[in-house]
Amino acid sequence: MNSPEPFLGATSHSPVRHHILSVLVENKAGVLARVAGLFARRGFNIYSLAVAPAETKARFSRITIVVDAESAPLEQIVEQLDKLVNVVAISDIAPKDALERELLLATIKTNVDSRTSLLDVVGSSGAAIVDVDAGSVTLMLAGTPAACDELERELENYTTVELHRTGRVALPRLGKAALAAVPD
Amino acid sequence: MQLTGAQALIKSLEMEGVEVIFGLPGGAILPVYDPLIDSSIRHILVRHEQGAGHMAEGYALATGRPGVAMVTSGPGATNIVTPIGNAHMDSTPLVVITGQVSSAAIGTDAFQECDITGITMGITKHNFLVKSAHEIPRAVAAAFHIATTGRPGPVLVDIPKDIAQSMMEWWYPASLDELDLPGYHPVVDLDADRVSHAVELIRAAERPVLYVGGGTLKSHASPQLLAFAERTGIPVVTTLMARGAFPDSHPQHLGMPGMHGMYSAVTAIQKSDLLISLGARFDDRVTGKIPAFAPNAKVIHVDIDKAEFNKVRRADVAIRSNVAAVLEAWDALEASPQNLEVWWKEIDAWREAYPLVYDEPTDDTLLRPQFVVESIAKAAAPGTIVASGVGQHQMWASQFWKFEEPGTWVNSGGAGTMGFGVPAAIGAKAGRPDRVVWCIDGDGCFQMTAQELVTARAEGIPIKVAILNNAYLGMVRQWQEMFYDERYSEVYLSPDLPDYVKWAEAMGCVGLRATNIEEMHTAIATANTINDVPVVIDFRTDSSEKVFPMVAAGASNDDIMVHPLQRES
Numbered sequence: 001m002n003s004p005e006p007f008l009g010a011t012s013h014s015p016v017r018h019h020i021l022s023v024l025v026e027n028k029a030g031v032l033a034r035v036a037g038l039f040a041r042r043g044f045n046i047y048s049l050a051v052a053p054a055e056t057k058a059r060f061s062r063i064t065i066v067v068d069a070e071s072a073p074l075e076q077i078v079e080q081l082d083k084l085v086n087v088v089a090i091s092d093i094a095p096k097d098a099l100e101r102e103l104l105l106a107t108i109k110t111n112v113d114s115r116t117s118l119l120d121v122v123g124s125s126g127a128a129i130v131d132v133d134a135g136s137v138t139l140m141l142a143g144t145p146a147a148c149d150e151l152e153r154e155l156e157n158y159t160t161v162e163l164h165r166t167g168r169v170a171l172p173r174l175g176k177a178a179l180a181a182v183p184d
Numbered sequence: 185m186q187l188t189g190a191q192a193l194i195k196s197l198e199m200e201g202v203e204v205i206f207g208l209p210g211g212a213i214l215p216v217y218d219p220l221i222d223s224s225i226r227h228i229l230v231r232h233e234q235g236a237g238h239m240a241e242g243y244a245l246a247t248g249r250p251g252v253a254m255v256t257s258g259p260g261a262t263n264i265v266t267p268i269g270n271a272h273m274d275s276t277p278l279v280v281i282t283g284q285v286s287s288a289a290i291g292t293d294a295f296q297e298c299d300i301t302g303i304t305m306g307i308t309k310h311n312f313l314v315k316s317a318h319e320i321p322r323a324v325a326a327a328f329h330i331a332t333t334g335r336p337g338p339v340l341v342d343i344p345k346d347i348a349q350s351m352m353e354w355w356y357p358a359s360l361d362e363l364d365l366p367g368y369h370p371v372v373d374l375d376a377d378r379v380s381h382a383v384e385l386i387r388a389a390e391r392p393v394l395y396v397g398g399g400t401l402k403s404h405a406s407p408q409l410l411a412f413a414e415r416t417g418i419p420v421v422t423t424l425m426a427r428g429a430f431p432d433s434h435p436q437h438l439g440m441p442g443m444h445g446m447y448s449a450v451t452a453i454q455k456s457d458l459l460i461s462l463g464a465r466f467d468d469r470v471t472g473k474i475p476a477f478a479p480n481a482k483v484i485h486v487d488i489d490k491a492e493f494n495k496v497r498r499a500d501v502a503i504r505s506n507v508a509a510v511l512e513a514w515d516a517l518e519a520s521p522q523n524l525e526v527w528w529k530e531i532d533a534w535r536e537a538y539p540l541v542y543d544e545p546t547d548d549t550l551l552r553p554q555f556v557v558e559s560i561a562k563a564a565a566p567g568t569i570v571a572s573g574v575g576q577h578q579m580w581a582s583q584f585w586k587f588e589e590p591g592t593w594v595n596s597g598g599a600g601t602m603g604f605g606v607p608a609a610i611g612a613k614a615g616r617p618d619r620v621v622w623c624i625d626g627d628g629c630f631q632m633t634a635q636e637l638v639t640a641r642a643e644g645i646p647i648k649v650a651i652l653n654n655a656y657l658g659m660v661r662q663w664q665e666m667f668y669d670e671r672y673s674e675v676y677l678s679p680d681l682p683d684y685v686k687w688a689e690a691m692g693c694v695g696l697r698a699t700n701i702e703e704m705h706t707a708i709a710t711a712n713t714i715n716d717v718p719v720v721i722d723f724r725t726d727s728s729e730k731v732f733p734m735v736a737a738g739a740s741n742d743d744i745m746v747h748p749l750q751r752e753s
Contacts (some may be wrong), residue, residue: 029313030305073494082490
């Protein structure tokens with residue numbers, strides 16, 4: 001089995017064979033370290049990772065992990081994750097069934113000339129202005145990872161002071177049958 | 185009833201049926217050692233925390249019950265990291281209690297502070313940092329539940345000093361629900377479809393092999409294995425972790441597979457058309473070069489841990505279960521191959537051509553280590569438990585001792601931890617005082633943990649230690665001879681330094697030495713008459729002896745090297 005150097009952090013390029021794992025974990029100290037440590041020691045690559053309390057109140061959190069299924073068979077990643085005692089449930093969302101969204105925040109240095117064209121980019125990309133001052137504009141885009149990639153490319157024409165992306169979160173696209181199975 | 189956290193901890197251990205704790209006190213665990221005085225639990229005071237961990241492992245391997253070790257924070261905790269890692273590799277049920285600095289001091293680099301839950305995250309099945317005295321019973325009950333169910337393993341419970349000192353109202357979890365483990369589901373129902381799919385493969389097989397791993401011992405499936413094997417006539421191999429799961433004296437037993445396995449066991453796997461893996465994990469020491477491993481075999485993979493499926497070798501049928509339940513289900517369905525006569529004829533030819541051999545014992549050389557092991561085995565009482573360290577002596581012990589029942593082979597498999605033997609033998613003897621316990625050790629291994637013989641003498645645990653003293657780190661020497669042009673780098677130890685007899689005597693043991701065949705027999709006979717104190721025998725063995733058969737690392741099992749005596753001129 002190949003075990004390339006694991007690395008952390010979002011990239012502007014989508015992995016070739018990425019999968020999205022939505023992992024429900026107990027909301028306890030150290031659980032994120034257990035998950036991240038597992039990926040590191042088994043040589044699984046993480047493309048992005050987002051954590052927040054889950055819909056089921058304070059007891060659980062949801063970790064959305066975009067994994068590179070080239071680094072290891074997806075089955076191995078899922079089964080090893082499932083062995084962590086604090087992991088309660090794992091759903092594997094295939095890319096074609098995923099409703100993915102990501103938030104991009106960027107502060108761009110502007111002058112009189114660039115400001116107008118930047119506002120055009122904001123308008124056409126569906127981004128929004130978050131903050132403006134004399135020398136800079138801070139904008140945000142909540143969109144698909146592809147839309148964030150596209151905006152990031154457009155911003156290469158400007159002087160970026162700082163740019164952050166959250167990493168994606170995702171829900172599965174429900175079929176009729178799956179929806180019918182959910183009680184009202 | 186109001187108790188201190190420390191009292192609650194000891195009471196919780198009593199509730200779990202703990203009869204012995206291997207440990208060593210220190211600052212952060214001090215409060216827990218006070219109520220221990222009033223407890224029915226026996227405490228064995230070790231001389232180094234690594235010894236406590238390996239003793240707990242030896243206890244667990246010999247008894248089938250979880251081993252318990254208790255140490256203090258900081259260096260006490262880090263000293264037991266190796267046994268924890270060893271138990272994790274070999275799926276040995278272990279509960280390790282560590283003291284921690286007081287809650288308020290955590291994160292301040294306090295005296296003897298270390299993040300032991302962080303350090304052991306990757307080498308425990310799970311671990312807990314207890315945050316209130318009220319949580320102690322739950323943490324202990326959960327630790328035993330996790331350590332002993334599903335695929336067993338080590339669980340660590342870290343208890344800050346102030347938590348041990350604070351008061352709690354005594355309670356104990358009455359049910360699994362109260363353990364609050366929403367993500368832990370070790371047991372599943374047997375998948376009937378997969379069971380019957382496997383039956384089809386078994387019925388169609390012409391060259392099947394039962395590839396028996398440590399999981400068979402862990403699930404106490406030896407009786408079911410014997411019944412299934414005898415009913416079907418399928419040949420059996422037992423891995424290093426499964427020695428004793430099937431009697432070595434049984435005619436269907438081909439012995440151990442792998443790097444130093446029996447020729448017939450290795451070759452039967454290679455030529456098989458169906459590999460029935462029972463609690464084994466296709467370890468690299470068994471498979472050799474993976475693409476060349478059993479290339480024509482379909483695989484039925486039975487394991488309680490589904491992460492083992494398709495990790496190394498793709499399974500045609502994967503059944504998540506303990507081994508015993510699957511064998512019973514197959515017996516109920518009368519799964520059996522049609523006719524194995526041709527297969528057995530081939531296997532018998534391999535067995536006849538390539539039995540285990542070694543050069544004839546002679547007094548012209550130092551002792552043949554294989555002959556020493558065979559001679560100890562021959563003179564040993566039935567049911568003797570054998571522990572070993574790691575290296576050549578371990579392989580010779582596994583090859584030349586005849587294991588007849590579960591719990592009689594105590595060794596470090598996956599981790600390959602040198603120094604495992606002496607403390608593990610002590611733990612085994614503490615758990616099975618009715619049995620004779622021999623430790624077959626190497627001189628390199630012995631020097632790593634020998635100080636625990638002081639523990640053995642002080643606690644009245646009379647084990648017998650056979651040092652196969654070839655004055656070398658023998659396995660490394662063997663590789664340097666075979667694969668590094670006989671360039672011996674940092675492997676010579678000296679036969680006389682230390683003086684093992686004097687050292688044994690200084691530790692309150694009987695020390696004996698044997699340099700020729702007569703002295704060897706005398707020393708073994710003398711050791712067998714001594715049952716009140718530990719005995720150490722310094723057997724002077726020939727350093728040129730190598731372990732055969734051998735499959736070189738990364739080579740195909742087809743390229744197995746037999747003993748020079750068996751090679752065609």
